[in-house]
Amino acid sequence: MLTTSVTVCQPGTGNCATIDNIQVDTGSNGLRILASALPARLSLAAVASGSGVTGECAVFGGGYAWGAVRSADVQMAGQLAASIPIQLIADPALPNVPTDCAGSGPSMLSVASLRANGILGVGLFSADCGGGCVNTALPRWYYSCDTSGACLASAQALAQQVTNPVSRFALDNNGVVIDLPAIADAGAVSVSGSLIFGIGTQANNALGGASVVKANRVTGYVVTASAGRTYAQSYVDSGSNALFFNSDQLPQCGYWYCPSSTQTASASIVGTDGATNTVSFEIGNSRTLFASSNNAFDNLAGIASNSFGWGLSFFFGRRVYTAIASRATSAGPGPYFAF
Known part of the structure; x- marks a missing residue:
């Protein structure tokens, strides 16, 4: 697994934490971090969905990650993506996994199952779902969750979708290069x-x-x-x-x-x-x-x-x-x- 470190901050403040062991993934888009990897002092505001909060089901080849969408400043190598939506995996605020999400494969809701503290999606797109989710409540994507934790599939505006941090940098924001040396057979x-x-x-x-x-x-x-x-x-x-x-x-x-x-x-x-x-x-x-x-x-x-x-x-x-x-x-x- 290819991993890096990412600094996450409460937007507009110096209240930050650097999280190690984040998988680098060109096959997805957006930052996802296990709630358990963030210190308790780092409180991130939820992204609203109607009168509730936004939940997301992120499905990968190895299983699914469920959690709330929250707003954070994301810093890497001197670059800043300010106040972008990220997914907080296994967020205690949303303990109930929707049935269609839970049926999409094994759960990846802990370090033991995710095998990392999170996923940094630096793929081909700025947002993880894109136009398909803007006007349609697609299954196994975005949900509107009420205060009881009950969630229903919902549409999600582009600006409120989990965002590829690179796309929001002030500079060097058109993509990434991964440069790894050759290794022995x-x-x-x-x-x-x-x-x-x-x-x-x-x-x-x-x-x-x-x-x-x-x-x-x-x-x-x-x-x-x-x-x-x-x-x-x-x-x-x-x-x-x-x-x-x-x-x-x-x-x-x-x-x-x-x-x-x-x-x-x-x-x-x-x-x-x-x-x-x-x-x-x-x-x-x-x-x-x-x-x-x-x-x-x-x-x-x-x-x-x-x-x-x-x-x-x-x-x-x-x-x-x-x-x-x-x-x-x-x-x-x-x-x-x-x-």
């Missing part, structure tokens, strides 16, 4: 790299020779073609811990591939404009990797049915750019990935 115990704000705005975030792959403006998907299959739902996601795709040729060990020897494969990642970037990757034996003392792997691959996930394994040895939708960059407006 056997993996590494730990890896240090950089999360860089902005694309083409500073000397350290220039695109250089990176190839741009434009993403769908609504879903954020690109297309991946590999081994005779085409995956229309393909994504670049630092919040996934491996590569995920479907293969009839590779031996499977539970949820993971486990070839007897490391296999080399290739795939073409295709943008909405037809531009293609061909990528070579390796698939190692998951049992061997998991039996080691290492935690970071560039060749770990798992099973997916109809999508192709370029997870954290893809990021090692690359500079991966994630451009926010409609924001101007030197390669045109987002949303796009580049590497």
Whole structure:
């Protein structure tokens, strides 16, 4: 898991706390922090919904996070996103998880289940739901909750949706770069790299020779073609811990591939404009990797049915750019990935 530290403050004050072990996720948008990770002295005002408060169900591949939406100043590396909506996971003010949310997978409401203190979504969009939630009460998104804790699905204005903090910075607000070193095939115990704000705005975030792959403006998907299959739902996601795709040729060990020897494969990642970037990757034996003392792997691959996930394994040895939708960059407006 790729993690960083985030400073959260009561808006407009010096009442702040720096929270470590926050997962960096290019596959989602917005900051989500476990209520238990915030000190009791840091009180954050709830974002209203009608006469009540806003609750949110955030659904991920590994389960769901439920909590209230609250307003906070978010600081990272000298940048400030002032008074933005964040999700406070397992907020005691909203103890009752709506039935449709609870039915969307395992709960991720504690450090033990979330495996982090929160999630920093620095994906392709400024808000986590966007226009779809503005006029429609979509299931498993936003809720209006009364003082008893009862919640009903509701629409949510764009300005009150959980917000990608980078999009609200005064500078360097058009995307991010994740820069991680290459690692050995056997993996590494730990890896240090950089999360860089902005694309083409500073000397350290220039695109250089990176190839741009434009993403769908609504879903954020690109297309991946590999081994005779085409995956229309393909994504670049630092919040996934491996590569995920479907293969009839590779031996499977539970949820993971486990070839007897490391296999080399290739795939073409295709943008909405037809531009293609061909990528070579390796698939190692998951049992061997998991039996080691290492935690970071560039060749770990798992099973997916109809999508192709370029997870954290893809990021090692690359500079991966994630451009926010409609924001101007030197390669045109987002949303796009580049590497």
